[in-house]
Amino acid sequence: MDNRSLEEKKKIIYEFICDTRYVPMKQKELAVLLQVEKERRAELAQALEALLAEGKIQLSKRGRYSKAEAKMVTGVFTSHAKGFGFVSVEDQEEDIFIGEDDTKDAFLGDTVQVALKGKSGGKRQEGVIVQVLSHGITEVVGTFERSKSFGFVVPDNQRITRDIFIPLEYTKGAVTGHKVVAEMTDYGAGRKNPEGRITEILGHGNDPGADILSIVRAYQIPMEFPERVLNQAKRNAKPVSEADMQGRLDLRDEVCVTIDGEDAKDLDDAVSVRKEGENYILSVHIADVTNYVQENSALDWEAFLRGTSVYLVDRVIPMLPHSLSNGICSLNAGEDRLTLSCIMTVDPKGKIIDHTIGETVIRVTRRMSYTSVKKILEDRDEAECREYEELVPMFEEMDKLAGLLRRRRRKRGSIDFDFPESKILLDELGLPAEIRPYERNTATRIIEDFMLAANETVAADYYWQAQPFVYRVHEKPDAKRLHKLGLFLQNFGYSLRVGGDEVHPGEIQKLLDRLEGTPEEAMLSRLTLRAMQKAKYSTDCTGHFGLAADQYCHFTSPIRRYPDLQIHRIIKENLRGRLDVGRTEHYETILPQVAKHASETEQRADEAERETEKLKKVEYMEQHIGEIFEGVISGITQYGLYVELSNTVEGLVHVNSLEDDYYEYADDAYELRGQRSKKVYRLGDRVRIRVKGTDRLCRTIDFELALSTGE
Structure with a gap:
């Protein structure tokens, strides 16, 4: 070979191998025909290795090189506004990049057949759409x-x-x-x-409401229930009778409460705590929805289709009709209700040392709100303590027990991503009147800790019984993502200890603890979260990485999640001795599809919820164009600064609007640097911005910098 570049050599060799006049040949034969001197054959080998790595040529078992046969895969196409797109293939981590000229007029959501090409820049797999197999969007x-x-x-x-x-x-x-x-x-x-x-x-x-309705329809989320489903729900929603209570553990005299938001209507969990010696007895009671939703009924098929309730800023689209979700299945105070209960004995170190899962009947003592319980435990509000005087001792025990459970979970390495969610308040016309962070408090954490304990206990019980089940799994982070995150964190003086290609969840939590209160906390925490896999439903119990739990499931919300409803059926059949060979085979047949569909509908609901939030934030900031706010730089890219306001609204200060200097993006330090003034914008810097404009269609907000708070 001569002094040509590697790319030039690769091109010559590839065209030579592809020439039909030549049969597949060995490296030595190629060298002779290409007139490569013996001492320069290392360069030929280098070019051949590069072509093999890119998938352009293949090597037979006999050591002969030939043009690679195009590998075909099938996946779902996602287009981009700029013309190119990506194809996601099931069980494949990385999407395939499709260039603008290689899309073959594929439409968003199409299932397509793709011929794989080489990797772009040696990084991302590229492909060409060969055929559109079916359309996903109708x-x-x-x-x-x-x-x-x-x-x-x-x-x-x-x-x-x-x-x-x-x-x-x-x-x-x-x-x-x-x-x-x-x-x-x-x-x-x-x-x-x-x-x-x-x-x-x-x-x-x-x-009013047309904007949200458009998002609902775009995501093909069913809203209205078919008439036969409504009729069946109404027929089934009968008061609890003596016959319904037969064979159940009667806990109606036990003091228990529901703790929810003020506006909640589907109260599907109640809790109770009492001391027994030095141990705590924690009872988590969950509405027995399966008593009213029979398998293969119209109600059941509709619930399966929906998969989950969808919580949007102006409405809730329930999984079950209101006559059930807000009626007989809601654990309303003072009314007899059928439940499935997980009753746990917890020692003084927060370890669950014994438990019972059973069919029960309860009568909730009082309906509580997160606000009231917070006032009692955090604020020591005298009026609130007088109002619930007989319950205050139990709330104090709940607080202690939740702390024990939380500390034990944290000790084993459970991760707590505590991002402030948005609370968007609308006026009578559906316009956003106020946006503020929805912060967790003592009361919300108590319920989280108790529900986590019940979910984990039930999952472990059925795992060791080796019964068919639906688990909530969260796989370990991808090794490539971890190493990339680790390198990025070093720019800010942080490290992430990775053993081989794995990291213990406790190391992630240690990182989050170190980030707490720092200017870069929000951005680096979000980047860490993005390095994680998505949690999903599965019939295989592979563990929950984020919770550092070997077994975990969703047991506590059968009103609004179909997997919970499905595993309640399994639990009840098992308790009644009906989970025989035939029923076991039945569940082993249907549960994989239940898990897959539930994961898909959950993702659909999450995306719709995010889109409605983005839309309302845009509408809110439309009312404040020209006004000045203080915020924190939450992200930096080559095209500008993202600034997050205290109300969780985020907007972009485009680099072109920074007119005092020419700013360059330093990706090594994640900064924008002024070429002349040497002024630097960093993550976590506090800045004052003016709302420049909004775009409802793109759901984006544009800011421009006002005077810095330091000036």
Whole structure:
């Protein structure tokens, strides 16, 4: 070989190998035909190794090189507003990059066949879409625009890169500005736009609630219950009778309470704590929803379809009809209710040393709110303590017990990502009147600790019984992500101890403890969270990394989560001695699909909830354009600074708006540096910003810097 670059050598060799005049040949034969001198064959070997690594050529068992046969995979296509896209393949960590010229007119959500190419820059796998196998999106939600001879829908989803053409005869009377649902009739090819027909008008874009409804429909979240489901729920929602209570442990005389938010209506858990010698007896009572939702009934199939209740800023879309979720299945104070209970004995060190799981009947003593319990335990509010005088000693014991459980969990390495959630208050028109952080307090932590204890206890019980079950699993972080995070943390003077390719969850918690109270806490904590895998449902008990738990499940919310409902059935059949070979095989057959579908509907709900929050934050800041706020730099990129306000709203200060200097992004230190002034913007810096503008369609907020707080 001569003095050509490695890329030039690779090109020559690849074209030579691909030439059909030559059969597959060994390296020595290639060297002869390419006229490579003996002393330069190391360069040939280097180029061949690079081509093999990129997947462009292949090596047979006999040591012969030939053009690689394109490896085909199947996955789901996600388009990007800039034209390129990605294909996600099941059980494959990294998505496949699809260049703008290689998308073959695939539409967002399509299931496609992809031929793999080399890796871009040696990093990301690239591919070419060969064939669209099926379309995943059949409806598009957007804003209708009408012209003289046709209409079109501008999709709300920015990843749908082309407008949907609507012939006039299929506009259903929509006018410009209407939020609509368009059924896809043609997905378009080449320069031709996709086509559709209007099937539903959601209202004008400015109508109260139309914006949230558009998001609900875009995510295909079912809202209205079919008539037969409502009728069945109404028939089943009968008061608890003596016959219902037969064979159950009667705990109606036990003092127990529900503790929820003031506006909660589906109260599916009640708790009680008492001392027995030096030990605590913790009882967690969960509504026995399966008593009213029979397997394979219309109610059951509807609950499976929905998978979860969806909590949006202006509404709750329940998994079960209100006659059940807010009625007979809600643990209302003073009323007899059927429950499944996990009664745990906890020693003074916070270890659960014994437990019982059983069918029970309870009568809640008082309905409590997080606010009231906080006032009693944190604020020592005299009026509140008088109001609940007979319960105050139990709340104090609850606080002590929750602390013991929490410390024991932290000691084994459980991670606590404590990010402030947003509390968005709307006015009567559905407009955001106030946004503030929704902070955890003593009361919320007590319930979290008790529910975690019950979930873990139930999961361990059924794991050791080797019964079919649905677990909540959280896999260990990917080794590549961990090493990348570790290198990044070093820029800020932090380290993450990784043993081989693994990290103990306790090391993550130690890092979070060190970050607490620092300017970079929010950003580095979020980056650490992104390095984690997503939790999901599974029939295989692989453990929960974040909680440092060997076994974990979701047992405590059958009103709003289908996996909880499903495992309640298993528990009851097991308690009644009915989990025979036939029923075991039945559950082993259906549970993998239950786990998969529940994980998918959970993700759908999470995304819809995030989108509604982003939208309302944009609407809120629209009311404050031109106003000045103080915030903290929460992120830095080459195109600007992200600033988070105290109310959790985040916006971008674009680098082009920094007119006092030319700023360059230093990725090694995660800073923006002024070329002339040497001024530096760092994570955690407090700055004053002016609200510059908003974009409802993109759901983005633009800020510009006002005077620094230090000036």
